[in-house]
Each structure stands twice: as C-alpha cells, then as structure tokens.
Amino acid sequence: MNRRQASKQETRQLILAAARLLFAQKGMEECTIRDIAKAAGVSPASVVVHFKSKTALLEEALNRDLENALTAFIASMPEDQGLLERLLHLATDFFRLYDQNRDLYRALIRHTIFEPEGETPHMTSLSERYIRFLAGLIESEQNRGRIKPEVDPMMAAAACFSLYLGALIMLFRQAEMSVEAVAEVLAAMTGQYLDGLTERIKP
Amino acid sequence: MNRRQASKQETRQLILAAARLLFAQKGMEECTIRDIAKAAGVSPASVVVHFKSKTALLEEALNRDLENALTAFIASMPEDQGLLERLLHLATDFFRLYDQNRDLYRALIRHTIFEPEGETPHMTSLSERYIRFLAGLIESEQNRGRIKPEVDPMMAAAACFSLYLGALIMLFRQAEMSVEAVAEVLAAMTGQYLDGLTERIKP
C-alpha cells in the first residue's frame, strides 16, 4: 500500500471512529457532519469524499456492530429448541439491540430499507444473511419431515422476515411498547404462519 | 368563519394544490418548498407555517388520493372470490397505484412508516383502516367456519399487512421488479400463512 493510500485509510478510520462515537451519543439527526469532521480532525468535505453521504456514513459506522451482533446471535442460538422458538430468539435479540438506541436504529433502517439495493450494500447484505440463516433453519426442519416438502425455504424465510419487520415497525412507532410485547405479537403471527407450513400427520 | 380564517384556508388550499401538482411532477426530493411556495404565490415561510414540515405537507398532499383509492379498492372488491384472492386484489391495487410513481410513494412511506404514530396521523389512520378492513374479511371467513375460532382477526390482519409491507419493500428496492412479480410472491407468502389459519376438516 502506498504512503498516499495508507494516509487515506487512516483519515477514513478517524472519521469512522468519530462517527461511531457521536452517532451513538447524539443520534443521527442531532449529530452533524461538521461535528463528526471536527471530532475526527478533518474537514467536513473530507467526510463526504470518504463516504458518499451522511446516510452512507451511518450505514458504514453501524455495520461492523450489526454484523458482529448477527454472528453472535446465530452462535448463541439454542440447538434444542423448536423452529418457532429459534426464530423468535433471533428476532428478540435484534429487538433488544435496537431498543438500546431506538432513535439511532430507526434512522438507520428508515434511511436504508426502501432504497434501491445497490445504494445500501451493508444493510442489503445483512438482511440477506439474516434471511439465508432463517432459510437454513427452515430447510433443516423440512429435511426432518416437519415442513411440507413443497415449501420453498427462501420464500418462507422472506415471509418470516416480513413478519419480523412488521413487529419492528411496531417497536419503532410506539415508544411505550416494550421488546417483550413486540416479541409476543411476533410469536403469535409467526406461530400461525408456521402452522401453515407444517406437515400434518394424518390422524 | 372569519374573513381571516377564510383567507387562511384559502392560502392553505393554494399551497396544497401546488404541492399536489409539483410533488407528482417532480417527486419529493426534486421539489423544494420554495418551488411550491412560488407556484402557490406565497412565501416559503408560509408553507412551513401551514404545514409543520415538508414531510407533513407530502402526507397531507397525498392523503386525499390515498383515502379515495382505498375506498375505491374496497368498493371494487369482488364478492365471489376467496379470502386469499381478495387480500391479493387489494394489495395489487395498491402496488399498481404506487407503481405509477414509485419515487414519490417510496418517499411518502419511507418518511412515515417508522415515525411515532402521532407524527403521521394520516398514514396511521390509512393503514389502520386497511388493517381493519382485512380483519373484517378474515372475521367473516371465521364466521363461516373456514378459519379457526381461536384466531384473532386483528392479529391475523396485522400479519397479512406485514407480508404486504415485505412485498412493498421488494417493489421499491428492486426497480426492475414488476407489480405482477411482487404480487406473485405475496400470493405465495399469504397463501402459506392462511393455510395456518385454516380450519381443517378431519378426514
């Protein structure tokens, strides 16, 4: 790596570190690019040169933690529980994470979820990873004969993810709603959905 | 009504009319408050005095059409079809509407769906109306014994709405995705979900 490339990476990291700190402290709206630039010791223009936009910087700043969180959540998945319990386990882990800083994560999701996929590469890849993992859970249940063979695991995972998003919207829209309450709603909805996938034993 | 109140309403309507026109023509981002103010023949400050923010103005500007659309979609609902077909009918109607101006409706939904309920009164009431209608459909199926009696219609409607939102996200995120393709995915997901609600005839 060049001397130039190296120093470029260094300022990039300075900006990222400052952004992580300030975004977490003050939230997305209350934290300006000028604030971050000042904390990083660079010019505001540099922030935009290194990261295309404030939204892109937010996505980049939170991505590492989110990827690590997903990895940790997957690793801590209890092996001995049923499919519904495991789906809820994962969802609830994320609810709890988002609950620690609702405004910040609301901003992140709000700014990324409806945008064209290419514009939000990290969130796109994170949700794809999430959905693929769900599909894996579903497929392994299917292999054990507990789910109808004609069910497409990716499609079913996408449906579970949609239900999860619906619950997430509740969490963000209703400040007084607790993680537990949202998880309960999601449990009911997902339970009903899985019931539709379930192979029925002929009585 | 006062002369003062009357003229206030008049400028409000001027702004709304200009906003409807310009938002539809240029989209949310490409259309500035100054543009709208100029077209309405008022000052930019007036726009903000009458509508709390640009987002609130967008919500207000599109609300009438959306409420009317929902009314029309409900009215045109075929009576002779099954629950799944009817759910899809309604969803597809909205997909087609949004497809006419994806950027504009993406902006609307993006700016409202994750915000606290009180901040987006129109979108809140629109989606509540949507969900209540779905719940009505589900309840009437339940009354005919086609859906398990223990299912809560509102909860099931919320689940269907979540699936609808998941499909909507696909539509907005993937520019090349057609309304038909999205409707097909939603059909599969909703079909599986309804299967879980269905009362099974003991063979």
Add this chain to the structure above:
DNA sequence: TAATTAAGATAAACATGTTTAATAAATAAA
C-alpha cells in the same frame, strides 16, 4: 369610531448536507 390586541404572512437569517474549485503533496514520467 379610535385604540388595542391578535393573527397571518413574510423577509431575512440560520443550520446543515453537499458540491465545487483550489491547494499541496505524493507518485510517475522524462
């Protein structure tokens, strides 16, 4: 009717994300 108050409208200012044009320094070319 005259004086006072309240309210609607706005010009000007402000805050902040983003762009542009200029600078300086490192790399490549001669």
Add this chain to the structure above:
DNA sequence: TTTATTTATTAAACATGTTTATCTTAATTA
C-alpha cells in the same frame, strides 16, 4: 533529478429545510 500528473484534502460556496423577528391587517374592545 527535474518535470508532469494524479490525488487526497480542504475552504468556500451552494441549496434547501426551518426558525425568527417584523410588518400588516383583521378582529376586538373602550
């Protein structure tokens, strides 16, 4: 080594949503 070129950085400008202080005029009151 000297020159030319590319590039990271930035200061200044710009665009635009929003706020503030001012002005005008309608409503109210004396």
